[in-house]
Amino acid sequence: MNTPYAPGAVSRRSFLKVAAAAGGGLMVGFWPGQGMAAAAASAPAELNAFIAISPDDRIVLTMPKVEMGQGTYTSVPMLIAEELEVDMNQIEVRHAPPDAKLYGAPFGDQFTGGSLTIRLLYEPMRQTGAAARMVLVQAAAYAWKVAPDSCRAERGEVVHAASGRRVKYGQLVAAAAKLPAPEKIALKQPKDFKLVGQPAKRLDAKGKTDGSAMFGIDAQVKGMKVAVVAASPVIGGKLKSVNDAKARKLRGVRQIVKLDNAVAVVADNYWYAKQGLAALDIKWDEGQYAKLGTDDVRKLMVAALQKPGHIARNDGDALKALAADSQRVEALYVNPMLAHATMEPMNCTVHVKGDGTAEIWTGSQVPARARDDAAKVLGLAPEKVTLHNHYIGGGFGRRLYTDYVVQAAAVAKQIKSPVKLVWSREEDIQHCLLRGMYAHSVSASLGKDGKPLAFSHKIAGPSNLAAFAPGWLKDGLDIDNVEGSDVFSYDIPNMRSEYTQEDGPVPTAFWRGVGPTRNMTVLESFMDELALKVGQDPLAYRLSLLDKQPRAAQVLKVAAERAGWGTPLPPRSGRGIALMRSWGTYLAQVVDVAVSDDGEVTVKRVVCAVDCGQVVNPDTVAAQIQSGINFGLTAGLFGVITLKDGRVEQSNFHDYPILRLNQAPQIDVVLVPSSEAPGGIGEPGTAGVGAALTNAVFAATGVRVRELPLRAELLKKA
Incomplete structure (x- = not known):
């Protein structure tokens, strides 16, 4: 998700502070929102303490972001280790406790998402490591009575080359902690990176391979019970009544908990709880959406395109140019509703104690929100609630929300023992906060040379930002929903991007790739439509519009060359290309497909060229692109949530399938060298693949797909 804040917003060096740690160690970190003068008067306990170095040479990094598979717990320590001059294996990583004040800068909200981690932490973490290195060197120089510039840091030691003396960091931390933070921090030049x-x-x-890593679902507490839940199957429905006589007689069932819109069964283990839930006779008040269907939501979003919206971009006068062109090209695209389908289903363990405190064990992308929201349910002050955050087995934006934590707290409030609430896969799919449905109206006026003179893109759909962080709206505009469209790279003299908010009845959430995954699928597919309408090659057409965007042009050229663009393919095979620019990252993807006579699509190969600025860990970048592509292909090939009578029709992987190993294509990732500031990488792969897929399918079949997922009946050989 994009934000109105610049990536370097937390990199002001005046925030940096050095302090003494317990046991005579050294802490280095930032006081968010305070200058050096204010920080100097603060107690060390208020320091967010990115790193702490102890006398025994242990280096502990307090990680302000959450690890959910994206490699944060490796790439961020690399930044510290680089500047601190230590080996990676010398750094121990611990989860930051819930504290939005200390770990939420610059947003005031402690969250992981939006492909922001490296963009936000690249300079602050390097500065933290460099400041620690500098005060350690200075402490050694003072002790040796030599000039600091005659000493150097090396593999966790300070070395004085002239005399051959060397001392480990741990022996210096007590003296270093008494020194002020450096006024000027000397960061390495990229050419000196190791x-x-x-x-x-x-x-x-x-x-994660030997099983010792702790995820939320692994939590074990003495005396713990397990709860499963059935929420109203109808959107907005409430609990009317429940007959639990049969369930209470079953082995291991301990308690039935009634909530406003759900029923939970608490038992000795998950299996007993499941059996108890199946034995309940539940009556629901289905409410106003008992007849809601997918078509109703679609009509609502398409109709919203006729309403005025907020303007994100308005170069020239696109509407005037389009109105004057009777030959303008127009199309309607619709993005379907999607579930997150995280491998680790929603879970949370809560222990409400008799002393007016509580403990929580879970995996959350927003640990401070999760703690605070649970505290409200429990009627406790936030400082009375301890939340232990763990690794996350799939976030994808779903765990930016706290509904499962709140539900667990509501159950735990009614029982005396600790309880682990676990959603079944069916509960997870059918009560997911969905990627919402969006409608897009796109139109273009073409000049005699076939190039766009005017281009309009209007989006209608839910605003996740308005619910999640209304303060981030920009003059009422949801910047997430126009992301990608607002920086559409092509040189078009009259360009307009507009968004109309239409939330509708379906609960929605951020989904991996957020705004660009919707917008780029539409815009890059439509660019193919324009190229083919004027009889031009889709690659050449794009390149002709990118004279002012060399990074965009470069990734297109690299991807096309690696993919063998223009080489012949077998019958009913196709090759599609698409460009993606967002999160400070540029990438181009080429997808090769084969379509059977029955209309089944097989993705053979994906080539992705990436320019994400300065790369921290190339292995992580490649892995994130690969996983993002497979996530996006899952949606393009299969992904759709449909409604009937107010209910989600899908329930598990048999009818909401994910891409399996034998279906996954060969993926070639090419990293384009760049000295630009780091861009985001967790979501671009997903955002870029949709249009390349649909463009490849058109090349193979001549069928233009404007509403995913692909449907075999539309792609059958005539």
């Missing part, structure tokens, strides 16, 4: 830009093994890999 770690950044080089492949690094994931620090969390061992724990």
Whole structure:
């Protein structure tokens, strides 16, 4: 998700502070929102303490972001280790506690998402490591009575080359903690990097392969019970009544908990709880959406395109130019509703204690929100609630929301023992906060040379930002919903991008790739439509419009060359290309498909050229692109949530399938060298693949798909 804040918003060096840690160690970090004068008067306990170095040479990094598979727990330590001059294996990573004040800068909200981690932390973490290095060198120089510039840091030691003396960091931390933070921080030049830009093994890999890594669902508490839940199957429905006589007689069932819109069964283990839930006779008040269907939502979004919206971009006068052109090209695209389908289903363990405190174990992208929202349900002050955040088995934006934590707290409030609430896969799919449905109206006026003279893109759909962070709206405009469209790279003299908010009845959430995954699928597919309408090659057509965007042009050229653009393919095979620019990243993807006579699509190969600025860990970048592509292909090939009688019709992987190993294509990732500031990488792969897929399918079949997922009946051989 994009934000109105610049990526460097937390990199002001005046925030940096050095302080003494417990046990005579050294802490280095930032006081968010305070200058150096204010920070100097603050107690060390208020320091967010990005790193702490102890006398025994242990280096602990307090990670302000959450690890959910994106490699944060490796790439961020690389930034510290690079500037601190230590080996990666010397750094121990711990989860930051819930504290939006200390770990939420610059937003005041402690969250992980929006492909922001490296963009926000690249300079602050390097400055933290460099400041620690500088005060350690200075402490050694004072002790040796030599000039600091005659000393250097090396593999966790300070070395004085002239005399051959060397001392470990741990022996210096007590003296270094008494020194002020450097006024000027000397960061390395990229040419001097030893770690950044080089492949690094994931620090969390061992724990995740030997089973020692702790995810939220792994939490175990003495005396813990397990709860499963059935929420209203109809959107907005409420609980009317429940007959639990049969369930209470079953082995292991301990308690039935009634909530406003759900029923939970608490038992000795998950299986007993499931059996108890199946034995309940539940009556629901289905409410006003008992007849709601997918077509109703679609009509609502398409109709919203006729309403005035907020303007994100208005170069020239596109509407005037389009109105004057009777030959303008127009199309309607619709993005379907999608579930997140995280591999680790929603879960949360809560222990409400008798002393007026509570403990929570979960995995959340917003740990401070999760704690605070649970505290409200429990009637406790936030400081009375301790939340232990763990690794996340798939976030994708779903765990930016706290509904499952709130529900667990509501259940735990009614029982005396600790309880782990686990959603079944069916509950997860049918009560997911969905990627909403969006309608797009696109139109273009073409000049005699076939190039666009005017281009209009209007989007209608839910505003996740208005609910999640209304303060981030820009003059009422949801910047997430226009992202990608607002910086559409092509040289078009009259360009307009507009968004109309239409929330509708379906609960929605951010979904991996957020605004660009919707917008780029539409815009890059429509660019193919324009190229083919004027009889031009889609690659050449794009390049002719990118004279002012060299980074965009470069990734297109690299991807096309690697993919063999223009080489012949077998019958009913096709090759499609698409460009994506967002999160400070440029990438181009080429997708090769084969379509059977029955209309089944097989993705053979995907080539992705990426310019994400300065790369920290190339292995992580490649892995994120690969996973993003497979996530996007899952949606393009299969992904759709449909409604009937107010209910989600899909329930598990048999009818909401994900891309399986034997269906996954060969993926070639090419990293384009760049000295630009780091861009985001967690979401661009997903955002870029949709249009390349539909363009490839058109090349193979001549069928233009404007509403995913692909449907075999439309692609059958005539």
